[in-house]
Amino acid sequence: MSASTGKKKILFVDDEPNVLSGLRRTLRDQRKQWEMDFVGAGQEALAKIDEAYYDAVITDMRMPGMDGAELLDRIAERHPYVIRVVLSGQSDQASVMKTVGPAHQYLSKPCEIETLKATLARAFSLRELLGEGRLKSLVSGMRALPSLPLLYSELLNLVQDPNSSVADVGRLIAKDPAMTAKILQLVNSAFFGLGRRVSNPLEAASLLGLEILNPLVLSAGIFKQFEASEIDDRIFSMDALWSHSSRVGALAKLIAKEEEMGSPAVEDSLLAGMLHDIGKLILVVNQPAEYAQLKQASADAAEQMLAEKEIFGTTHGAVGAYLLGLWGIPQSIVEAVALHNQPGLQGERALSVLSVVHVANALVHAMDDDASLEKLIDHEYIEQLKLAERVAVWKDLAGAAEL
Template sequence: MEKRRILFVDDESAVLKALETMLEPMRELWSMEFVSDPRRALEQLARGAFDVVVSDTSMPVMDGSEFLAEVMLRHPQVVRIILARQTDRDRTLDALHVSHQFLAKPCDASTLRATVSRALALRKFLDGDTPLKALVSRLDSLPSMPALYRELVDALQDVDINFSEVARIIEQDPAMAAKILQLVNSAYFSLSRHVSDLDTALMLLGLDTIKSLVLSVQVFSQFEEETLRTLSVERLWRHSVRTGALARALAQAEKAPREMINDAFTAGLLHDTGKLILAANMPNIYAKVVHLCAEENLAPCEAERQLFGAAHAETGAYLLGLWGLPETIVEAVAYHHHPQDRETLDRSALTFVHVANALSQLPDAPAAILDTGYLGELELLDRLPAWAELSESVLA
């Protein structure tokens, strides 16, 4: 098996030595290089391909944000992870535009190994150095609906704003939700559990950080007016919100654990993230999907694979995985059309997102979009009539 190549960059030789020592057990799987000068690290990258770069934030010659910006520009397919001290929050927020994930410095071996390993495992969604993978790896945000973006900006400028009002706005927008969850689920915050509930995420970040993200760092973006006019973006947004609400209601009806209920809502809200990526960044090609489906009688996912080399499900899952969102959410996004492709067959957030996605499109979509074989294996097929009835009230 070919070893994966990892590059560590830190100006403190003691830190590099500690990293090298604690990662020694990974030598059989990873080929690792440790460099103290970011300029030399760029030379290393130019000489040979690396899979992951882990960089410190504070370096005298070129800081972490500058270095990773160059990596993003020259080698966009490389996964970019930044190490930041808890006291250096401003630098960390500045690095949001160029980093996929954040780790607290000092970082323990298990957290570092797990973060890098998860990033490497994402190749199952988008493999090879393709233009689409490079595009997705460069993204630092997803576009939001302009009206919601303006509502959030106005709300955050109100001195009397509260968490619940901010959460109400953000949970209506897949792009904002994904970015908030990227930050709060990073190991930088040293949480012992993953967070998929937006109220909890916002409380953990704090209003000052959220205001900085939106008003100063400007981590959110908006759809271009031309894109809104030419593509059914509003319809896509409405479907995402409805799917999230229904997935949560289905999980609650089945008395799922609280964490699974939260995962179901968030994964439902984010399940079409890949469509946002394709529509915002390649609108002219994305507009051809509908025509190709009609002309060649293809399912939308197959048309996307012909046009882009991958469908929206794996495209969205790859980005959310890069951003470090919980694996339960990434898998639900990746397999929401084909749940039996998931390696483990059990009841999960994926189950409720798959059903919610199908029920929210009926009767307009073909009944085949609901995988009855999958539901049968989970012994849930007899729940369909009750779920269909529930969907009528939730989606009314």
């Protein structure tokens, strides 16, 4: 098994023998890092995964008998910890609907072998953030993140209203971190073959169009409503999370603009700010009792990180980053989510999306929670970036803006 050999164990599934032969040949140099099996049918693949541990499965879509979508569905139910990737030439709307839930990522044939290697290497690397235990299964098994009930209801009404436009739908999705993450996963997949990354939910909605968005919302189950009744509002407030995340995103965007970081970084800063606390949502949905224990154990941000590591074995930043990374969200956003409370762990010392999200989060907490900005900002990190004098400017920016 993977755990005993130290190698990652990967299962490739395709009904075309020449495709499997090609994969065997081109991946020969990975044998020191990966233990690989190759099978020609979905049922055979499921039997192997039922019998032995695998870190990842790479499957074709269209196969006789059990197709790729059904295979991934079964794996997600029985073995949610497995990283699930589609490698297929099928990119029709029906394929999108069937795999958007169970698949973490979609790669199109013909696929550059370096792209496949990089996709898996990134997923394996992010997984190490979570350490050992059941969190890997919980996070890998998530097909959708719950959204604010009011926004979810509005979205259902919009997609069923013949007078609504794709811009209306895009603007609504842009208000919700969970919806934003899921739509970016889809539009950046090889299903659409854009050849560039999209980090703006309005642009993502426009590229998908209502013809795809409507059935995705109504039948594919990629969005779902947060069930507030399951969680004590004193322990967790979806409204408070949404408000804080939106404000951090808006301020991060303002700071990035002020520092003239350029269009991609400005958009990524907004998104990373919106998504930085998505790990809290994952934890409270999957482990509400432990999350309640966390809230009782910690008061400020520093204490919370220590308590998270004690209770969950990791931080909410790492949990959120792992899911977003599995979904193929851009690296700069994933990094900012992972390290927004501990930016000093980043090896590079340069102004980045992480930098502005770290400061924006600290400033918003200081304004809203009457917390100490001195305790919230990593001053050593900011000094190393030679940005200490800019913090006062950003603070004024936050005060002047209507966040």
